[in-house]
Amino acid sequence: MSQPHRKLGIGVIGAGGIANGAHFPNYVRNPRARLVAVADISLDVARAAAERWDIPHVYTDYRELLRNPEVEAVSVTTWAGAHADPVIAAAEAGKHILCEKPIAIDLADADRMVAAAQRAGVKFTMGYQPRFSHLWNTVKRLLDEGTIGTIQALNIVSCAPSAHRTAWFLRKSQAGGGVLMDWGIYTAFMINWFLGPVESVFGTYRRFREQNFAGGQLVPDADVEDTVAATLQFASGAVGTWYTTWAATARHGYTSIDGSVGSILLRGGSGDGPSVFTIRWDEPDYLRGWRQLPLVELQNSEQHYRKLDHLVSAVLDDEPLVMTGADGRDALELVLSIYRSAETGQPVRLPLVREVALAR
Ligand SMILES: NC(=O)c1ccc[n+]([C@@H]2O[C@H](COP(=O)([O-])OP(=O)(O)OC[C@H]3O[C@@H](n4cnc5c(N)ncnc54)[C@H](O)[C@@H]3O)[C@@H](O)[C@H]2O)c1
Numbered sequence: 001m002s003q004p005h006r007k008l009g010i011g012v013i014g015a016g017g018i019a020n021g022a023h024f025p026n027y028v029r030n031p032r033a034r035l036v037a038v039a040d041i042s043l044d045v046a047r048a049a050a051e052r053w054d055i056p057h058v059y060t061d062y063r064e065l066l067r068n069p070e071v072e073a074v075s076v077t078t079w080a081g082a083h084a085d086p087v088i089a090a091a092e093a094g095k096h097i098l099c100e101k102p103i104a105i106d107l108a109d110a111d112r113m114v115a116a117a118q119r120a121g122v123k124f125t126m127g128y129q130p131r132f133s134h135l136w137n138t139v140k141r142l143l144d145e146g147t148i149g150t151i152q153a154l155n156i157v158s159c160a161p162s163a164h165r166t167a168w169f170l171r172k173s174q175a176g177g178g179v180l181m182d183w184g185i186y187t188a189f190m191i192n193w194f195l196g197p198v199e200s201v202f203g204t205y206r207r208f209r210e211q212n213f214a215g216g217q218l219v220p221d222a223d224v225e226d227t228v229a230a231t232l233q234f235a236s237g238a239v240g241t242w243y244t245t246w247a248a249t250a251r252h253g254y255t256s257i258d259g260s261v262g263s264i265l266l267r268g269g270s271g272d273g274p275s276v277f278t279i280r281w282d283e284p285d286y287l288r289g290w291r292q293l294p295l296v297e298l299q300n301s302e303q304h305y306r307k308l309d310h311l312v313s314a315v316l317d318d319e320p321l322v323m324t325g326a327d328g329r330d331a332l333e334l335v336l337s338i339y340r341s342a343e344t345g346q347p348v349r350l351p352l353v354r355e356v357a358l359a360r
Pocket residue numbers: 013014015016017018019039040041042045060062077078079080082100101102127128129166168182
């Protein structure tokens with residue numbers, strides 16, 4: 001039953017960059033959310049957030065936050081490698097969950113998280129805000145409506161200079177990987193959403209920048225890849241290529257999708273704003289040509305607002321989620337498959353589940 005006038009009690013676990021940049025401010029401006037608690041392993045960080053965003057309950061241990069009955073749903077915004085335990089504990093405490101990307105850095109953890117939420121019957125969504133962008137939704141609609149026919153190929157080039165604020169992003173033990181795990185995980189979600197499932201991958205990675213910086217400081221123990229190139233084969237028979245790097249000196253990139261009767265070209269974040277072009281080969285000569293679709297993209301903050309409201313509304317209106325923890329798990333599986341291929345020098349078939357289960 002819909003509860004249009006009720007405010008959902010929210011707790012935030014991890015009060016760092018993305019919590020302050022996107023979660024706190026967008027819960028504050030959501031008329032159907034109420035920030036009631038914050039937890040961070042650093043008391044100073046948790047207190048500073050509580051003061052800034054006027055949050056009544058402050059904890060250093062997320063398990064105490066989860067015992068607070070006013071908390072009905074949580075954002076988990078800890079380091080990538082520290083999502084699994086709070087998400088599972090939140091599910092077991094009966095709280096609904098939004099977990100930042102990537103879901104985890106280990107597939108078995110991701111499976112445990114999804115299973116815990118299913119067992120508890122709580123809603124579990126992910127932090128991929130581009131899922132709500134007009135760019136992605138326009139392309140998804142074009143694909144679903146068959147505008148370019150049967151899909152043959154997807155090619156992705158996604159390049160930018162690295163710009164991290166904190167060192168953990170550059171350590172495999174905390175981040176699980178580099179450009180592919182941190183930035184590529186959004187693309188992995190997009191690939192699955194647009195064309196999935198992927199049947200096999202063949203990938204390689206490099207570290208071109210031996211010295212890595214975060215927040216202007218040298219991170220001497222940085223050990224993640226900065227560049228990945230992979231080929232993809234889809235269960236549908238389509239093929240794909242994916243090149244991504246944060247070792248580029250300039251931001252550039254595109255995604256192209258070729259179908260039996262046309263093509264789609266999308267550009268995002270190139271400095272000119274996102275855009276979608278289509279062309280159809282079955283049109284008469286005098287009409288044929290690349291056509292730019294009208295697209296006024298949402299501000300980044302609006303995409304974050306929608307991703308958080310997605311959970312709030314799903315709970316209060318008792319509606320199904322359009323993006324779930326299981327989607328986060330599948331994006332992680334794609335990324336880990338490419339890492340495995342790069343490390344073994346062999347093509348890797350998906351799903352990985354069986355191999356992971358056997359390896360443990
Ligand atoms: N969706 C996006 O646009 C976006 C952008 C940036 C980061 N992220 C993701 O958000 C997450 C956090 O990134 P960030 O940039 O905010 O990092 P951050 O280092 O700024 O903040 C993380 C915070 O979590 C706290 N923390 C760590 N373990 C904890 C635990 N067990 N309990 C409580 N607090 C704990 C740390 O003390 C820190 O304050 C990562 O998964 C990252 O990939 C998403």
